[in-house]
Amino acid sequence: MREQEFHWFRGFLEKKSGIIITPDKKYLIQSRLQPLLRSHAISDLNKLVDCVRQSENSPVASAAIDAMTTNETLFFRDQYPYDALSEMIFPELLKKGRSTIKVWSCAASRGQEAYSIAMVANEVLPQGQHMVKILGTDLSTEAIAYAKAGVYSEVEVKRGMPAKRLERFFNYDDKAKDWRVSSILKGMVDFQTGNLTDDGLVMQARRQGSFDVVFLRNVLIYFTVEERKKVVDRIAKTMHKGGYLITGAAEIPSGNESEWENVRFQGKRLWKLL
Numbered sequence: 178m179r180e181q182e183f184h185w186f187r188g189f190l191e192k193k194s195g196i197i198i199t200p201d202k203k204y205l206i207q208s209r210l211q212p213l214l215r216s217h218a219i220s221d222l223n224k225l226v227d228c229v230r231q232s233e234n235s236p237v238a239s240a241a242i243d244a245m246t247t248n249e250t251l252f253f254r255d256q257y258p259y260d261a262l263s264e265m266i267f268p269e270l271l272k273k274g275r276s277t278i279k280v281w282s283c284a285a286s287r288g289q290e291a292y293s294i295a296m297v298a299n300e301v302l303p304q305g306q307h308m309v310k311i312l313g314t315d316l317s318t319e320a321i322a323y324a325k326a327g328v329y330s331e332v333e334v335k336r337g338m339p340a341k342r343l344e345r346f347f348n349y350d351d352k353a354k355d356w357r358v359s360s361i362l363k364g365m366v367d368f369q370t371g372n373l374t375d376d377g378l379v380m381q382a383r384r385q386g387s388f389d390v391v392f393l394r395n396v397l398i399y400f401t402v403e404e405r406k407k408v409v410d411r412i413a414k415t416m417h418k419g420g421y422l423i424t425g426a427a428e429i430p431s432g433n434e435s436e437w438e439n440v441r442f443q444g445k446r447l448w449k450l451l
């Protein structure tokens with residue numbers, strides 16, 4: 178890939194997704210975009226960048242952004258957020274007399290995070306499946322399509338999922354040799370594409386009402402410090418005062434406008450909107 182195309186694509190990616198690729202990571206862009214040449218019948222990477230440049234909202238442009246996202250995730254990642262939900266946050270909301278609880282997984286990837294939240298809600302809340310509404314959003318259209326389908330391989334379910342939950346909330350398909358999310362969980366979660374760096378996201382999320390809990394995990398790391406602040410402020414606008422923001426273990430939210438109280442749970446930090 179020529180330098181000029183490389184730099185244009187870095188700028189395009191940052192503008193469209195907030196994702197920063199440093200100038201020393203040309204190899205990363207090349208290796209992630211390479212598979213698109215075959216699927217889109219394009220002869221080389223410079224031509225692919227040309228196609229994206231000509232139409233920034235075309236399917237090939239969207240596939241190029243998708244290819245640059247890192248969708249690594251697993252069920253019950255880090256465990257403590259899910260213990261916090263069952264032992265602290267859900268009981269606190271019940272005490273407040275809430276009849277509907279809203280949770281947002283806003284970098285949902287392939288859906289494991291949102292379905293993990295649904296499983297916990299189903300276990301600990303009376304009438305869990307009627308009481309909790311979960312929204313899962315992600316920039317990647319491919320990841321959201323996967324999440325909506327709710328079909329996971331043996332390897333995916335073995336990463337992080339206790340056997341009891343697998344038995345209770347998934348159905349094994351003998352022919353396909355994969356696991357399908359039960360209709361109860363599916364009914365609790367709504368998946369949509371959504372870009373954290375886009376102001377329109379606030380309106381999109383608000384259509385669901387205000388959120389009691391937002392999972393913003395393992396995504397802030399891809400943005401500049403300035404962009405992180407904007408993202409955190411955007412999310413704060415969609416939350417109830419006193420709502421909880423759960424970031425990745427090493428991610429600290431700081432907004433320009435929003436303020437957060439640091440709450441400790443199992444020695445880890447959670448954030449409460451003031």
Ligand SMILES: C[S@@+](CC[C@H](N)C(=O)[O-])C[C@H]1O[C@@H](n2cnc3c(N)ncnc32)[C@H](O)[C@@H]1O
Nearest residue numbers: 194246248250284286316317372373394395396
């Ligand atoms: C490493 S995964 C984290 C998934 C999950 N939250 C977890 O902790 O396991 C990061 C996700 O952030 C998504 N992402 C990256 N930039 C985004 C943006 N601007 N808006 C929404 N999602 C984004 C990626 O597509 C990817 O699925």
